Amino acid sequence: MDLSAAERETIILFNEKDNTASVDTCNPALIRKLDKLIPLHESKGAALIREDEYGKTYVIPKTWVKVNAGPVLTEEKRAEMAATARARFGHDGA
DSSP states (O other): OOOTTOOOEEEOOOSSSSSSSEEEOOOOHHHHHHHHHHHSSGGGGGGEEEOOOEEEEEEGGGGGOOOOOOOOOHHHHHHHHHHHHHHTOOOOOO
């Protein structure tokens, strides 16, 4: 049985005491990324701890968990970047 997009969740759990986080995911891109990273960082506590037909659960160093909202751009900076991109890639904006 395939999961719908709404059912394919990623759940990240950690507490203030431990240095690791639990990642339970059905996201194929995240699974591929973690499958490559885990063998390289087992000494830091990284491990695959569960796998089933829907997804995988990993333990990772808590320092890998990041929240990045990206840069906050003013309208002027956004317009400047758009003009630079148009000039660089030869688009006239039409």
